[in-house]
Each structure stands twice: as structure tokens, then as C-alpha cells.
Amino acid sequence: MKLLRSRFWAALLVASAMTLSAPTLQADEGMWLYTAPPLKQLKEKYNFVPDAKWLEHLQKSSVRFNSGGSGSFVSANGLVMTNHHVGADDLQKLSTKEKDYLKDGFEAKESKDELKCKALELNVLMAIQDVTAEVNAAVKADMGPAVAFKARQQVIAGLEKGVADEAKGVRADVVTLFSGGAYHLYTFKKYTDIRLVFAPEKQIAFFGGDADNFEYPRFDLDMCFFRVYENDKPIVCEHFLKWSAAGSAAEELIFVSGHPGRTNRQNTVAELKYLRDTGYPYLLQRLNRLEVLLNSWAERSEGNRQKAEEELFGIQNSRKARIGGLQGLLDPKVMARKQAEEDRLKKFMAAAADSRAPHPEFDVIAAGEKKRAAMIKDITMLENGGGFNSQLFGIARTLLRYSDEMKKGDTDRLPEFGPARLASLKFQLFSDEPIHDDFEILKLADSLSTFATHFGADHELVKKVLAGKSPRERAFDLVSGTKVKDPEFRKKHFEAKTAPEDDAMIAVAKIIDEPSRAIRKRFETEVDEPKRQAASALAKARFALDGTNSYPDATFTLRLSYGTVKGFKEDGKDVPAFTTMVGLYDRSKEQGNKGPFELPKRWVEKKANLDLKTPFNFVSTADIIGGNSGSPVVNKKGEVVGLIFDGNIQSLVLDFVYEGEISRAVSVDSRAIIESLRKVYDAGWLADELQGKAK
Secondary structure, three states: OOOOOHHHHHHHHHHHHHHOOOOOOOOOOOOEOOOOOOHHHHHHHHOOOOOHHHHHHHHHHEEEEOOOOEEEEOOOOOEEEEOHHHHHHHHHHHOOOOOOHHHHOEEOOOHHHOEEOOOOOEEEEEEEEEOHHHHHHOOOOOOOHHHHHHHHHHHHHHHHHHHOEHHHOEEEEEEEEHHHOEEEEEEEEEEOEEEEEEEOOHHHHOOOHHHHOOOOOOOOOOOEEEEEEEOOEEOOOOOOOOEOOOOOOOOOEEEEEEOOOOOOOOOOHHHHHHHHHHHHHHHHHHHHHHHHHHHHHHOOOHHHHHHHHHHHHHHHHHHHHHHHHHHHHOOHHHHHHHHHHHHHHHHHHHOOOOOOOOOOHHHHHHHHHHHHHHHHHHHHHOOOOOOOOOHHHHHHHHHHHHHHHOOOOOOOOOHHHOHHHHHHHHHHHOOOOOOOHHHHHHHHHHHHHHHHHHHOOOOHHHHHHHOOOOHHHHHHHHHHOOOOOOHHHHHHHHHHOOOOOOOHHHHHHHHHHHHHHHHHHHHHHHHHHHHHHHHHHHHHHHHHHHOOOOOOOOOOOOEEEEEEEOOEEEOOEEEOOEEEHHHHHHHHHHOOOOHHHOOOHHHHHOHHHOOOOOEEEEEEOOOOOOOOOOOEEEOOOOOEEEEEEEEOHHHHHHHOOOOOOOOOEEEEEHHHHHHHHHHOOOOHHHHHHHOOOOO
16 A cells, blocks of 8 residues: 655654554454455464465455345355345335235245345445555645545546446445545446345344344344346356355354444544544434334334334344444443553654654544534434435435536536446436335424424524424425326436426425535535544554554455354353254243244244254354445355354444454354255255255
């Protein structure tokens, strides 16, 4: 990486050699770039070094679900494995009143029975190019924050446009790494014809429900299978993962290849304090409110439950994850560790020959966090759409802004409307996925109430939005008075680059567009850009200090993690690495086979068929976070031994620090997948495809 420029950074390298010892990574720590894998650590601890061919194969077998999550190719015929909860959104979209695939599962015994998903895009990372020099060259020292931000966005848009090719299904994203210390251009092969192949019942995929979520021992068959098509035929995969015949064993080295969403390990203490004192508490208030709203509505009827189920799961999952993260931030030991890391960096920077004392970057970031705290509610309500919680509103705003942004030059638009992003945007916008009016009214009415409460009922913007009506009445008017629900309406106005303001939802999007853009610009220029420049300087210092013995925070792009299959101690008791199928039945029995612990009918009927000693779930020390759901777990041969689906409750601190003593990644065992397919679901054809057995 081309990170070292100027005499100051050269001096930092000298200071590193003279004054500070190398950092100590925790055992099995790291979400590593494929361009900088942890070869030294693997050699020293495990005497194993994957070669370039091994890494390329795993990289190109890995799949990103743009709906959120990871997956992998597991057959030559384009079969993709992921979690049931990653595919849940697609299961819900494909369901009807008569067939609830999310609840009851799905199986396509023949290719003609595979169901085409709605607006699902999968990406496979094909190439990585370091473009740090090009991006940094666009920002001059004398530029103000607004000019610098625009200059950087323009060069990024140009780089992406130069590589993206809609006709060939090529997507390009410039990824910010090390908080702006590096920029990489990622080239993806994009697939949009994705078809559902198999899913078990939700009751077994999410056995134990919210009560067992983020807990261990677990007994979840959290798997789902899709197939990728091009030109109406399954693709032929050069790179796919073979199935391990033996599965994994305790203390065995394993690898996880997936797309961790976001971590905050390189945050300054000031940034962590913002999350602890403002960001997380505010988010939890919103999540708690939404959970109560959706829970009570879902309980009123089976139809309501089906419409709200997937979104409710996401809210509950986020709520529990943020509570765990907040507990970590409130732990004095965690904050002391982060303070020690920051003090180490400050000492290193102070040792440079021409350093200034105190170094200003930390102060710039702290000032930015204060401004962020002051803006967070306004930007959440307006630009982030928190005051307009409606899928229809999101569509209306997209049409409105598209009509405005397309009048600008390619590199002058908002990033989401840049040339390289339009193909994916259009694919999502034209989807005919179901939108339910009653569910939209429920969420929109509640969010309009929050919007009005935040700004005050007498605020001019609130008066314009509500138009003299109650939030509930206004929500009904907006939902019933819009045509954006119709994909043909969207397509017509997208292609014409128009957004008719006589449409009720587009009109309300227009009302808040100017203040939304204003708060966004303020955030970009007063918070984001100053922090980015300061964080970039700190990232360069960290790189000078630690060299390649470091990895960037997660960015929902492909990373490699490693670890061992290993149990842990909880409350003084040993928790074994593996659970078994007999444990599933015991867990159900001890809970009275009721509620989230009730077994699906076929699992009761087929119990006698099963080898109850079969490993079901297992834990490992692999370093993962949200977004890794659906990642394959492979052995040294690159063979599938498991499927990541969760972490234990102790792992929720991994957003901020790695902890390897009791934090664990939780996976479905590959042997449980085969055992259940063959002996519970009579899906031997799918087990054969996974195991590479000829038909």
C-alpha cells in the first residue's frame, strides 16, 4: 500500500524501530484482506501457509448477498449456500397467502421448480486494485472540507465508471480502508438471476427463537440454497467449494471467507464514547419502539405475522446485538484497552522528528463527534428516512432524486447515482416484490409521529408534511395516493428522468428534499470530511507503526478469518465445541416442545431415521461480525466443514476489540446438513450435488 508520504511519515517509521515494540495481536484475531493475508501468523502458530492458488480459489468461491450477508458456491452448477436468515427476505417475497416459504420451507426437486428471486443481486470479487495514490492526489492541502469532499467523490466516481460494465455484469466499487489510509478498487462479477432451491422450516432454522439468539449451545439448521443463472441457464462454476467427508474436529484449524459488515476497532476513544453515550442509546430507543409496534401488529392475525415477520426478526436481532455492543462499551476493561492502544499510537507519533504536541488529529475527530451528536437526530429523521419509514417513500425519493441528479455530470452526482451504481439501482427499483398497503401505513404513521415529536408539532416542516392531518390520516393519504407501488410507473418515469409531483408520496419527498440535502451536506463537510482526513493521518501512523501486522475495519467486502474449533468456559463451566442431534431433541423436550422450541412435524416423525450422534452446531475462535452470516467454514484443504450463522453473546464486543477466550463464532456442522437433507427432507439429490456424487 502506498501510504507513506513526506518526511513526517518517514520519521514515524524510524521512531517505530527505536522506541516501540511490535503490537500484540490476540490469538486468531483479524478480518484480513485477501491482498494481505495473515501468512506469518498462520506459519508461526499453525505451520500452515495457504498459497496463492488456494487463496484465489476461496476468494472466487465466495459470494456477497447485497441484501446483507455472505454465501459460497458449493457445486459446479451454480449452487450457492447461505443461511436461512440471509435468504429469509427472499423467502418472504416469494411467499403467497397459500404458501408461506419462510415458515414452511421450500424444495425444488427439478430445475423447473426453482423460483426466481425478486431484486436479489449476488457479487463475486474478481480483482482488487490499489488506487490510493489516485484518490489522494485529488485532494490538495489548501482545499476546504466541502471542496475536498467533492474532489474525492469525483475521482472515485470516475474510477468506478472506468471499470463497471453493465452489459458484462461487471460491478465496480472503490472501498475505503484504514479510515481513508487506503482506497482499493474492487471489481465484482454481478449476478441478478438467482433462484431459490431449498430452505428448511423457520422453526428448525431458528430453533430457540429470540431466546437462544446469540447464545450457545445451539441447535439451528440455519441453511438455505440458491442457484445462479445466466441466459436462463445455471452457470458453470470454475471455482466452488468441495464438501468435506469427515467434517471438522476439536482444535482443528479452520477458515472463514465472508463479508463482515462493519467494525469500529480503529475508532478513537472519542468515537467510542459517542457510540456509548449517544449513538447506541438513540438507536436502541428506535429499535425498541419498532419492535413493540411490529410485535403487537403481527399478533393480530396470521396475515399480519407473515408480512411483518422478516422485518421484525431483523429489528430483534439488531436490538440484541446493540445491547451486547453497549455492554462492551460500558465495560471499563474494554475502554481501558482502547485507551491504552490510543496512548501507544500517540507516543509513537510524538517520537517523530517533526511532530507537533499535542497532535491535532485526535482533537479534530473529537470535535467531529460532538457535531455528529448534535446532528444525529435531524439526519436520522430526514436524510436517513427515519421519519418516513416506508418502502414506498424510499422509491418515491429515489425517483425524485434520480430526476434531479441526472441533470448533473457523471462525477458531480450523489454517489448512489454515479454511473457505476445505476445498473444495481435500476435492478432494485424495477422489482415487482410485494408491498403491502396496511403494513406501509402502520410503519409510516408511527414514523410520522416520531418525526412530528422530534421537530415539534408547530414546526413549519411538520405542518407541510402532515398537511393538517394526524400522522395516521396522513399515512393513509400518502400510501393510497401514490402510484410508485407499480413497477411500470417507476420504469416509465425512471426512463423519462421525471418525478411527477402530483403523486402524493413524491410530493412529500419533495417537501423534505431540500432540508434533507442540507443536513447531509453539513454532515459531509463538518463531520465526515474533517474526520476522514484526520483518520487518514492516524491510519498512516498505525501502518507505519504496525506495518502488515494489521488489518482494516470491516467494510462489507470480502475478508479472510481463521481460528480453531474450540469450546469455552462460561460461569465456570466448560461449554463443549459441538452440539449433536440428540441435544436438539433434549432441548425441545426440556422446554415442553412449545413456542420457539417446538420441533417441526417432520423432525418428530423422522427422528428414528437419524444418527443422533451427528454433530449439529459447533463453535470456533474465528473472528467474525454481522455480515459474515452465510460464510463458509473450510479446512486446510479448502473443503466445507461448516456454515457460519451467529456468534455467542460474548462475541458482541468484537465490534470494538477482539477477544478470543470466550467469544465464539457459531456454525452449522456440514454433517448435520447432509444428515438432515437425506434423512429428514428426503432431498438426497441435493446432498449428492453437495458431495459431488454423479446423478
